[in-house]
Amino acid sequence: MDQLDRLLSTEEVAEYLGVGQATVYRWCREGSLPAVKIGRRWRVRRSALEEFVRKNERSETLVGRLRRFLEVPDNLMAVVQDRELMRKIDAAFFRAAEARGGTMIKYQLEEPRLPSVGEVREKLGQAGLDVEGLEVEGRLRFVTEGGEPGNRVEEVRRLAEEESSEGRSVWISMNWDLRMGVKEALAQQRALTELVEGSELVVKTTVLEEDLDEWPGADQRRSQVMHSGTIWLAREGLALSRVSPALEL
Structure with missing residues (x-):
């Protein structure tokens, strides 16, 4: 042959x-x-x-673009125009994670303005993920956030430790915690970046444009540079950017 x-x-x-x-x-x-x-x-x-x-x-698909953009480790901020695009970015993120052989965790804060766990599950199925099969395999989990705001760093550390024995990268998608003030939430994101460094973690935190627009301009700028990368998804298109370390002159 x-x-x-x-x-x-x-x-x-x-x-x-x-x-x-x-x-x-x-x-x-x-x-x-x-x-x-x-x-x-x-x-x-x-x-x-x-x-x-x-x-x-x-081919130029959202999944394809994210597969080329995402790294291990990574701590990303995703800014989306509306609820539908929030579900879409989750589906693309997890499709990329599945293709890389990772364990997927949707860390869900139930909030009326954001997609519910049921909506996320439906969108993942429509995007081609075998949701039930991956759950049986132990590669996809839905975790409902409880307790007081501000505990995410410890929760992410705990989830990573639970999955580390499998030898896979761990991909976690969460939405911005609207219960916290902007400065407190940014401090939490900075701590997540420190946790992710040198690990097998890929963490994506998604925020709606309308919520980001309410932040002071200085906080909007700081939020971008404290993550390793930013994803902007709107009806008009997609923008991907990376943060480079500060360089000597």
Whole structure:
């Protein structure tokens, strides 16, 4: 058989692409990655894999952009225009996490103006995530935030320690804690950045534009530089930015 068309196992495909094996299975089942089933196992021709890679490099999707932008570790602020885009950014974030083989945690503060856990679950399913299957695997958890505001750093540390034994990166999505004042919330975010450094954590905190607009200008600027990166998502488009360390002249 021509070397170009050698049949690859799902393990080889997952290693080549740097994704989890479950993601490869899903692509094969959906037909997005052309594959043949021999017995109970999927096999992918090398030529089909290379074409799949070429197509995905050309495609411009929110998931694709985030996959290229997100790093491990990372502490990000996401600013979104409305509730629907808040659900969309969560779905894209977790799709990127699944592709990287990470454990996913939605840290949920129930607040009338923000999407509920039910809405988030529905959107994740619509985005192609096998929500129930990932929960059974232990790779997706929904955690309802309780107690007094200001405890997030300890909660994130506890969640990371619980998942660290699995050897996977841990991807946590949360919404800005509206119960706290801006300066107190920014101090909490600074502490999260220190916690994330040198870890296997990827943390995303999402805030609505209308809430950000109420902050003093100086606090808006400080909020961007105390995170490792910022995601801005509006109906008009997407903006991604990274913070570089302060440099000597």
